[in-house]
Each structure stands twice: as structure tokens, then as C-alpha cells.
Amino acid sequence: MVASEQAQTGGYHGGVGAAISVDEVARQALEIVREISVEQLDALAGREPHLRIDNLNAGYGQMEILHGFNLRVSSGQSLCLIGPNGAGKSTVLHSIFGFTNIYSGSISTERDGKKIEITRLSSNEKLRSAGIAYILQDKSVFPGMTVEENLWLGAYLMNRKSAKQAADKIFDKYPRLAARRKHLARVLSGGERRLLEISRALVMDPQVLLVDEPSIGLEPRFIDAVFDILGELQHKEGKTIVMVEQNAKKGLEYSDIGYVLVSGKLALAGHAKDLLNDPDVGRLFLGG
Amino acid sequence: MEQVIGNISVLAAMPIFNLGLLIDGLLVGSIFALAAYGLALVWGVMNVKNLAQGDFIMIGGYITWTLGRMGIDPLLGVPVAMVVLWGIGWVLYRTVISKVITRDLFTSLLATFGIAIVIQQGLNLAFGPDTQSAHANLPTLSFAGGLITIATTRIVGFVLAILLAIAVILFMRKSRMGQAIRATAQDSRAARVLGIDTEKVYSFTFCLNAAICGAAGALVVMVWNVQPFLGTTYSIRLFVIVTAAGFGNLPGVIAAGFGMGVFEQFGGFVLGAEFQQALIVLLLLAVLAVRQLQQRRVRQAVQ
Ligand SMILES: Nc1ncnc2c1ncn2[C@@H]1O[C@H](COP(=O)(O)OP(=O)(O)O)[C@@H](O)[C@H]1O
Ligand SMILES: [Mg+2]
Numbered sequence: 001m002v003a004s005e006q007a008q009t010g011g012y013h014g015g016v017g018a019a020i021s022v023d024e025v026a027r028q029a030l031e032i033v034r035e036i037s038v039e040q041l042d043a044l045a046g047r048e049p050h051l052r053i054d055n056l057n058a059g060y061g062q063m064e065i066l067h068g069f070n071l072r073v074s075s076g077q078s079l080c081l082i083g084p085n086g087a088g089k090s091t092v093l094h095s096i097f098g099f100t101n102i103y104s105g106s107i108s109t110e111r112d113g114k115k116i117e118i119t120r121l122s123s124n125e126k127l128r129s130a131g132i133a134y135i136l137q138d139k140s141v142f143p144g145m146t147v148e149e150n151l152w153l154g155a156y157l158m159n160r161k162s163a164k165q166a167a168d169k170i171f172d173k174y175p176r177l178a179a180r181r182k183h184l185a186r187v188l189s190g191g192e193r194r195l196l197e198i199s200r201a202l203v204m205d206p207q208v209l210l211v212d213e214p215s216i217g218l219e220p221r222f223i224d225a226v227f228d229i230l231g232e233l234q235h236k237e238g239k240t241i242v243m244v245e246q247n248a249k250k251g252l253e254y255s256d257i258g259y260v261l262v263s264g265k266l267a268l269a270g271h272a273k274d275l276l277n278d279p280d281v282g283r284l285f286l287g288g
Numbered sequence: 289m290e291q292v293i294g295n296i297s298v299l300a301a302m303p304i305f306n307l308g309l310l311i312d313g314l315l316v317g318s319i320f321a322l323a324a325y326g327l328a329l330v331w332g333v334m335n336v337k338n339l340a341q342g343d344f345i346m347i348g349g350y351i352t353w354t355l356g357r358m359g360i361d362p363l364l365g366v367p368v369a370m371v372v373l374w375g376i377g378w379v380l381y382r383t384v385i386s387k388v389i390t391r392d393l394f395t396s397l398l399a400t401f402g403i404a405i406v407i408q409q410g411l412n413l414a415f416g417p418d419t420q421s422a423h424a425n426l427p428t429l430s431f432a433g434g435l436i437t438i439a440t441t442r443i444v445g446f447v448l449a450i451l452l453a454i455a456v457i458l459f460m461r462k463s464r465m466g467q468a469i470r471a472t473a474q475d476s477r478a479a480r481v482l483g484i485d486t487e488k489v490y491s492f493t494f495c496l497n498a499a500i501c502g503a504a505g506a507l508v509v510m511v512w513n514v515q516p517f518l519g520t521t522y523s524i525r526l527f528v529i530v531t532a533a534g535f536g537n538l539p540g541v542i543a544a545g546f547g548m549g550v551f552e553q554f555g556g557f558v559l560g561a562e563f564q565q566a567l568i569v570l571l572l573l574a575v576l577a578v579r580q581l582q583q584r585r586v587r588q589a590v591q
Contacts, residue, residue, distance in 0.1 A: 097481075124483045140478035142471050153471050157483045160464065200482070 025284050026084040026262070032280040033267040038070055041269060044257050045072040048110070050240050051096070051208055056105035058095045064103060065091045066264045071242075073257065075207070078234050078241040080255035080272060082248040082285055088264040089244040093210040096242065097134045098123040109208065128157050133206035139217065141196050143186035147177055150185050150196055154203035166203045174199055191222035198229060209233065211243040215250055223247070227254040248285040252276050260285070295558045308436040309553045315442040317549020318449035319507050321542045323522070324529040325453060326500035331535040333473040333493045334389055339400040342522030343407040344498050348373055348505020349422075349514030350415055356422035362510050363424050366448060369502035377498025381491045389490060404519065411516035421513035445507040452503055453542065456496075469493055521565055524572050525552075532575045 042049070053071040057064055065088045073079045081089045094100045096107060098121055107119045109130055118130045126132045142150055151170055155163035171178035177199060180188065185196060194214070201209060214230060215223045231254060233239045245251025252258045258275040260268035268281065275281045299305055327341050338344075351372055352365025380403060388396045426440035460466035471479045472489045480486055508514060508522075529548050533540030551571070556564040 123480070124485070127483045134481045136478055136481055140475055140481070142474040142478065144474055145467075145470065149467065153467060153479075153482055153484070156464070156468065 022085055026087075029084055029087075029260070029262040029267060029284055032260075032284070033262055033265065036070075036266050036269050038072075041070055041072040044269060044271065045074040045077065047074050048113075049073055050075040050077075051109050051242070052107070053092075053096070054106045054108075056095060056107065057103040058091065058100045058105070059103070060091075060100060064264070065100075066095065069105070069261075069264070069266060071259070073240055073242060075240055076234060076238040077257065078230070078243065078255040079257040079259065080248075080251040081242070081244045081259050081261055082246075082251060082281075083261035083267070084284075085246075087261040089261050090212055091264075092261070093134065093212055093242065093244060096126075096208075096210055097132060098126050124157065127204055127206070131205075131207035132210065133201040133204055133208070134210045134212075135197055135201045135214070136212060139193065141185040141188070141193050141200070144184065146182050146184055147188070147196060148181045150200055151177075151203055154200035157204065163203075166205070170199045170203060189222075190218050191225055194218060194222065194226050195229060198226070198233075202233075206239070208240045208242065211241060213244055213246055215245060215247045223250060230254065248281075249276070249287070291560065292558055295560075299554075299558070304436060308438075309557055310550060311436070311438060312442070313550030313553035314546055315438075315446045315549070316511065316553070317546035318446045318453075319504050319511070320525060320529060320548050321545025322449045322453050323501055323504040324526045324533075324541050324545045325456065325538065326497035326504075327526045328530045328533075328535040328538070328541045329469075330493060330497045331530065333469055334385075334490050335393075336385060336389060336396045336400065336494075337393070337527075338497070339397060339523055340404040340407060340519070341497075341501060341526050342519035342524075343404045343411075344373060344376075344501030344519075345505040345508060345522050346411060346514050346516065346519040347376065347407060348502035349509035350411060350420070350505075351502070352506040352509045353415075353420045353422045353514065361424060362422040362506065363444070365422070365506040365509070366503050369506040370499040371502075373498040373502030373505075374495045377495040378491065380498075381494045385494055386487070386490070404523070408516050408519060415516065417516060419513045419515045419518075420509070422509045424510050439511070442511050445511050448503070449507060452500070456500065457538070465489075465492060521568060525568055528568065528572045528575050531572075531579060 038054075049072040051071070051073050053069060056066055056069040058069075059065040069088075069092065071079070071092070081092060083089055091100060095102060102119055105119070106117060108115050108117050109132070110116065111131075116130070118126060118132075121130060123134075142153065145153070148167065151167035152163050155166045158166060171181065174195060176192065177196060180192065185193065188196060198209075198211075198214075209230075211230065214226050218226065227250065230241060230243070234241050241255075243251060243255070252272040252275055255272040258268075258270060258272040258281075259266055260275070260281065268275065268278070270278070276286070299309075323341065323345060327338060330336055330338050348365075348369035351369040352362050355365045355368060356362045384399050384403065385396075388399045424441050424444065426444060428437055428439045430437040460470060468479065468484045468489050469492070471482075471484060472486050476486050479489070505514070525548055529544040530541055533544040535541070548571075552564060552567065555567045559567065
């Protein structure tokens with residue numbers, strides 16, 4: 001009764017027919033939490049993971065959001081984090097990029113088969129030397145700058161000459177952007193803006209892309225286009241992708257692995273295809 | 289009243305007088321435009337409304353005046369005041385501004401208001417309450433049989449102000465720091481994600497603005513005068529300019545700066561110099577009232 005009342009006043013979660021309130025999803029999600037071993041996560045990653053998080057406790061200021069979180073994703077793989085609002089999905093990405101307080105645990109990546117510890121690196125170092133880039137959740141292009149200037153800023157940590165070369169490479173890859181090189185970012189369409197956001201993160205040639213809600217605020221016809229771009233980066237260029245997606249169905253369809261996060265803890269993990277068929281996940285996150 | 293009508297009829301009878309006032313107005317307007325640009329920069333990038341802007345200008349003026357007393361040409365005061373004000377800006381940023389930048393509007397207003405008072409009292413202690421001016425060793429030109437006189441200092445001041453404004457604008461467009469400053473103003477979160485050190489950007493912006501004020505002050509003391517408590521009227525002028533134009537609107541800020549200079553010259557001539565300050569405050573009220581009406585209309589449209 002309470003739940004349906006909230007469903008009328010509060011925001012719906014999921015698609016048509018998902019008459020479960022946000023709070024109810026969170027409550028029921030707690031019930032589906034299963035014990036997940038690190039071995040299971042290793043198995044999902046398949047081989048030696050490229051990015052790993054071990055027993056992470058992290059948050060903002062004194063407020064711990066993630067409790068004992070683990071993650072494994074191998075090179076060229078994509079992982080999608082789903083879960084109720086406020087579960088800490090974005091916080092996982094923030095932690096990998098160095099935007100949170102890390103109380104304990106470790107984050108590591110690998111280069112040439114050797115593990116490198118990146119737990120305490122600043123985000124600049126993550127970007128410059130650990131090959132990790134972050135693509136923000138919402139509108140984040142610089143509206144008053146040209147497409148070209150936006151890309152140059154993506155290479156802010158390089159010197160001017162390399163920055164221009166790196167931007168030119170992006171223009172070669174995406175002629176759609178090249179055509180709008182001198183236009184202000186503010187006049188781009190929603191899809192073009194998302195493409196600019198993604199490619200601005202590619203300028204530093206990162207190996208790992210952290211993508212927060214790629215489909216948010218986009219018209220439906222652009223959503224598949226954005227996932228296609230990400231898919232191409234993963235399959236053609238071997239990028240490792242960790243994404244958060246509120247549109248769980250789309251996110252899982254385009255990913256290899258899915259993690260369900262509830263209240264800062266890993267609740268479920270599996271191959272994305274299996275999660276799509278999981279009755280609990282279907283009921284709570286895929287709209288019935 | 290009679291005098292006002294008399295002054296207006298002088299302007300009507302002798303068009304050449306209008307020209308003289310216009311030229312003078314543009315000359316001082318260039319200095320306003322420069323300092324207003326600095327105010328708009330700090331406002332737009334850091335969301336800090338610097339109530340001490342006019343007092344920074346006074347410091348620049350006193351530095352130049354002091355150099356003049358030591359026998360150094362006041363024109364040299366421009367670079368010296370810029371460097372010193374840069375340093376003062378850095379210290380103020382470190383000790384005060386960096387602590388209030390993420391806080392609400394009221395806190396930052398209070399902080400810069402406090403800085404303004406400290407500067408005023410400090411200048412009063414150091415230099416006394418008298419009005420001072422510095423004179424560059426330059427002649428006064430006269431045209432139209434002596435009806436128009438233009439002090440060469442004003443022309444030099446005008447040229448310097450324009451050159452400085454161009455330099456700052458080019459810096460903002462072309463240099464990497466300039467790009468980082470604009471990026472931070474437009475979306476500070478996105479800037480941080482790309483590796484831009486926004487803390488450094490804020491500090492640099494505040495120092496740059498202080499240096500701009502230093503230059504403006506050096507010019508003010510040459511074409512006009514300085515006094516420890518005169519900074520407030522400059523701050524008000526600059527807020528009028530930036531509020532009227534909108535802080536994101538750079539060409540508007542510069543145009544409004546010139547407009548302010550011209551308006552003041554004509555207003556001062558017609559009403560008498562003693563009303564000039566009252567005129568500025570009236571203008572502030574008018575601009576705020578118009579802005580308020582505009583915003584109310586927007587609010588209604590949103591509802
Ligand atoms: N920058 C921040 N500072 C403080 N608390 C934050 C910040 N970002 C998020 N939080 C809090 O952390 C919790 C998890 O947020 P988030 O990771 O954004 O959730 P999700 O992405 O799963 O919706 C929420 O309670 C949120 O209020
Ligand atoms: Mg989020």
C-alpha cells in the first residue's frame with residue numbers, strides 16, 4: 001500500500017508497468033544480496049584482470065559509501081554497474097579515478113603484465129600515466145568553446161603540439177566532429193555532444209574508460225548510437241570499459257559483465273546475458 | 289536648477305564642447321572597462337563578487353604616487369603596481385579567498401567587504417586622508433582655439449588601457465592557462481576530470497585581476513587622483529558596469545565601461561562635479577531595478 005502510494009508521488013524506477021517505488025526497489029534489492037566470492041569475479045573476468053579493486057572502503061569526507069567492494073575486469077572487456085539510485089555506482093567510478101576518500105583496500109591496474117598499484121594516485125596521474133579516463137554523467141562539454149578547443153582541453157596534460165596532434169587523430173576517426181570543428185559546442189545536437197564528451201576523453205589515449213550513464217538525457221534514437229561508439233572502442237581498440245547505467249536493460253545488452261550494487265555492496269554479479277534473464281534483476285531493474 | 293539649464297544650453301550652443309566631453313569620457317571609460325573586465329573575470333570563474341575591487345585600484349594608485357615622490361616616472365608605476373598587486377592578490381587568495389570560494393554568496397561578499405575595509409584603513413594610516421595625484425611629465429594639447437584641451441596623460445592612459453585589455457583578451461583566448469580559466473568558468477567539474485587544477489586556476493584568476501586593478505590604479509592616479517576611501521565609488525561603478533552588461537558578456541562589459549565614462553563626463557558637466565558620485569549611485573539603483581524586473585519576467589515565464 002505504502003509502496004503504491006510512493007509510486008504515484010515519487011519517481012518510477014524502470015519502464016512501463018514497473019509500479020514499484022524507488023524505496024521499495026532498494027528494500028527488495030537488499031533481499032536479493034547473495035554472497036559473491038572473489039573467485040567468481042575472477043572467473044567472470046576470464047583471464048588476468050586489467051583493472052581490479054580489492055576490499056575497498058571509500059566515501060566522501062567521513063561518510064563511507066562503499067563497503068568492502070571488489071571488482072575484476074580484463075582488458076577489452078566491458079562491465080556495467082546497475083542498482084538502485086544512491087547505491088554508490090558513481091562512487092565506484094569516482095574511487096577508481098581518485099575523487100573519493102579511500103579508507104582501506106586497493107585499486108590496481110597492469111602494464112606489460114605487471115601489476116601497478118594506483119589506489120592513492122591523484123586523478124591527474126591516473127589520466128597521465130595510468131591510462132584511465134572519466135566520462136562525466138551529464139552535459140559536460142564546454143558550451144562556449146569550439147569543438148576543437150574542447151578536444152584540446154582533453155589533452156590539457158600534454159604539451160601544445162602533442163595536444164593538437166592528438167585532437168587531429170580524433171578528427172580523422174570521427175568525421176562528424178571534424179565537420180563541426182570550428183562550431184561552438186553549444187550548437188551541437190545531443191548525440192554530437194555525447195560523441196564530443198566521449199572523444200574528449202579519448203585524446204589522452206586511455207586504456208580504461210569510466211563512463212557514467214552514457215544514455216542519460218539522450219533522445220532514444222541517439223542511445224544506440226552512443227553504445228555503438230562504446231562497443232567499437234571496446235571491440236576494435238580493445239579498451240576496457242566500466243560503465244554505470246540507469247537504463248539497466250540497455251547497459252546489460254551492450255556489456256560483457258554486469259554487477260548489481262546495493263547500498264555500497266556487491267549484491268549480484270554475472271555475465272550480462274545471465275543477469276538479463278535473472279528473475280530478481282528483471283523484476284527490480286528491468287521493469288518487470 | 290538654473291545652473292543645470294545653463295550648462296545644457298552651453299552644450300547645445302557649442303557642439304565642440306560635446307566632443308571634448310565625449311573624448312574625455314572615452315579616455316576614462318577605457319580604465320573602467322579594464323577594471324570591470326577583471327571584476328567580471330573573478331565573478332564568472334570563481335563566483336566571487338569582489339567588493340574590494342575599487343580598493344585594489346587605490347593601492348595601485350598609491351604605489352604609483354609613492355614612486356612619483358621618489359622621482360620615478362608614474363608611467364613606470366603601471367608595471368610595478370601590477371607586480372605588487374599580483375603578490376597582494378596571491379596572499380589574499382591564500383589566506384581568505386580560497387576559504388570562502390566554495391561557500392555561499394553571502395560569505396564571499398562579507399569576506400571581500402572585510403578586505404575592502406582593511407585596505408581603506410591601511411591606506412589611511414599609511415598615507416593620510418588627503419587626495420593625491422601623480423603627474424607624468426607630459427604636455428596638454430589644445431584644439432579648436434583652446435576650447436578642447438586634452439592632457440596627453442589621458443591619451444597615454446587610454447592607449448595603455450586598451451593595450452592591456454587586448455593583451456588580457458589574447459591571453460584568455462590563446463594561452464593554455466587562459467583556456468583552462470575559461471573551461472573552469474564553464475564547467476569546473478568537467479575541467480577537473482580533464483586534469484585541470486581548478487585550485488590553481490582560481491588562484492591565478494584572482495591574482496590576474498588584482499594585477500589588472502594595479503594597472504588601472506596607476507592610470508587613475510595619473511589622470512585623476514586617489515584617496516583612501518575613494519575605492520568604494522570605483523567598486524560601485526564597476527558593479528554597475530558588470531551588472532548592466534552581464535558578467536558572461538565580455539564585449540558588453542567593455543562597451544558598458546566606455547558608456548560609464550561618457551555618461552559620467554556629461555553628467556558631471558551638466559549637474560556639477562559635486563553630483564557626480566550621487567549620479568553613480570543612482571545609476572546603480574537604476575541598473576539593479578531594471579535587472580530585477582527582467583528577472584521577474586523570466587521567473588514568471590518559467591512558472
Ligand atoms: N560528491 C559527493 N559528496 C558527498 N556525498 C556524495 C557525493 N556524491 C555522491 N554522494 C553520496 O553518495 C551516495 C552514493 O551516490 P552515487 O554513487 O552517486 O549513487 P548512484 O550513482 O548509485 O546513484 C549517495 O548517498 C550520495 O548522496
Ligand atoms: Mg550516479
